[in-house]
Amino acid sequence: MQDKSFSPPRQSAFAARYEAQKIAFGPVVFQCVRYAWKRGMLQALADAGGAGLSVEQMAADGKWSEYALKVVLETCLSAGAVAIKEGRYVLDKVGFCILTDKITQINLDFNHDVNYKGLFDLERSLDEEKPHGLKALGEWPTLYQGLSQLPEPAKTSWFAFDHYYSDTSFPDILPDVFATAPRKVMDIGANTGKFSLATLAYNADVQMHLVDLPRQLAVAEQNLQAAGVRERAQLHPVDLLDDSIALPAGMDVIWMSQFLSCFSEAAIASILRRAAEALSERGQLIIMDTFWDRQQYDIAAYCLINTSPYFTAMASGNSKIYQAADYVRLAEAAGLRLLTTRDNIGYCHSLLRFTRAGDAGV
Structure with missing residues (x-):
């Protein structure tokens, strides 16, 4: 097998700096895009088709405030989940994947419902090689003793992932x-x-x-x-x-x-x-x-590599x-x-x- 690399061979310093900012704001982007998916914003744009919807149109039925729409959709714009076309938001390729790709949805639920709070203790978990983040879900020495007793929605999301x-x-x-x-x-x-x-x-x-x-x-x-x-x-x-x-x-x-x-x-x-x-x-x-x-494809290797911190902090x-x-x-x-x-x-x-x-x- 060849050595694995996830970055383009001639990536410029400016492009690398942009990628670094995506890492720095990764938790923010995750939560906003997830909100847009779970609360139906992405589906509303999908239903609107190529014509898209303005913020005012989306806020008209009172389901979301204009403030919430602007905050969330602007972050979705930065992530490629939506685009702006003639002043209206339309669904973009990343947003389409979130709405239709089963593994993306399972990974989102797993990281939010099982891992998100516990990963705050990743640093201590790595230093001591103990799952200190697990206390966000329950009091067990490892996750496996508490697997059948996990609270919802963590239990459903864990088994769906597994x-x-x-x-x-x-x-x-x-x-x-x-x-x-x-x-x-x-x-x-x-x-x-x-x-x-x-x-x-x-x-x-x-x-x-x-x-x-x-x-x-x-x-x-x-x-x-x-x-x-x-x-x-x-x-x-x-x-x-x-x-x-x-x-x-x-x-x-x-x-x-x-x-x-x-x-x-x-x-x-x-x-x-x-x-x-x-x-x-x-x-x-x-x-x-x-x-x-x-792995044949980088997408699978990426998902697997980034599952390891779950084992550290939670499992x-x-x-x-x-x-x-x-x-x-x-x-x-x-x-x-x-x-x-x-x-x-x-x-x-x-x-x-x-x-x-x-x-x-x-």
Whole structure:
């Protein structure tokens, strides 16, 4: 992979200074554009079409004051969300994306409802490697203990963010999971059980083992029961940060999706070591995750890189979006070897397939 660069190779000093001001006023722009979207200003301009609307026209029905319109739309103008045409505001390309692009909307909600207040404590979180911003949502040592108890709208926005990135990938990877005809599959970091449900529906003979914190497994169990497949799944409530707890052995496939990024490198090393010990002979560990260095498009890399501060301030204090080479290095230290890598799955996922280093003929 080539080294990643997000700026034009011949960007002038003046252009760079303009970009720097966008960073300085980023929180202001975020809030104003979000307000224009949530309160219907952008939709009103979309409905007006190319003719656009004046501030006076938009204020006529009393939905917004002229003052609010001027403040918000002028910031939207600076962000490319709207334009001015013959004295009237019209929707511009950025505004169109906000109104129509699902991932943009999910990212806006995630950053506003989950992260915004907590990111004020990012500096302290980075210095101490603890999620000090999490107190904006609740009193838990990490976000994962409180995931099922998050207040609204943070809970809805968190799960929408998490599921959008993973759900777009599940239909594409089930043949990879069953490439070796596994009978026992372990889903580590099972969360609400979405992958396990998809796996059980895909193959009538597979036995699933779900590993996660007790509160997450309680939700997964409800979903398994509702789907009528509870008897084909075993639940293992485990705090994976406890290095002394072994994982159930004899697994043909161990699956981890968007899971290891929730942990520090030291914790990842421990989890991978225990996963290697839990594999059956010639069993395989399959990791699906979002690696910012393996993205085809800059837009995906940008989103992923800028998700890392959420892990710092809100989730755990010491995890991030990693590069693929980080996982490979830690897996090799845990006694695993990389078999294959597959990129461009779903929105931005890659699939790493490992086996134990000593297993021959795989």
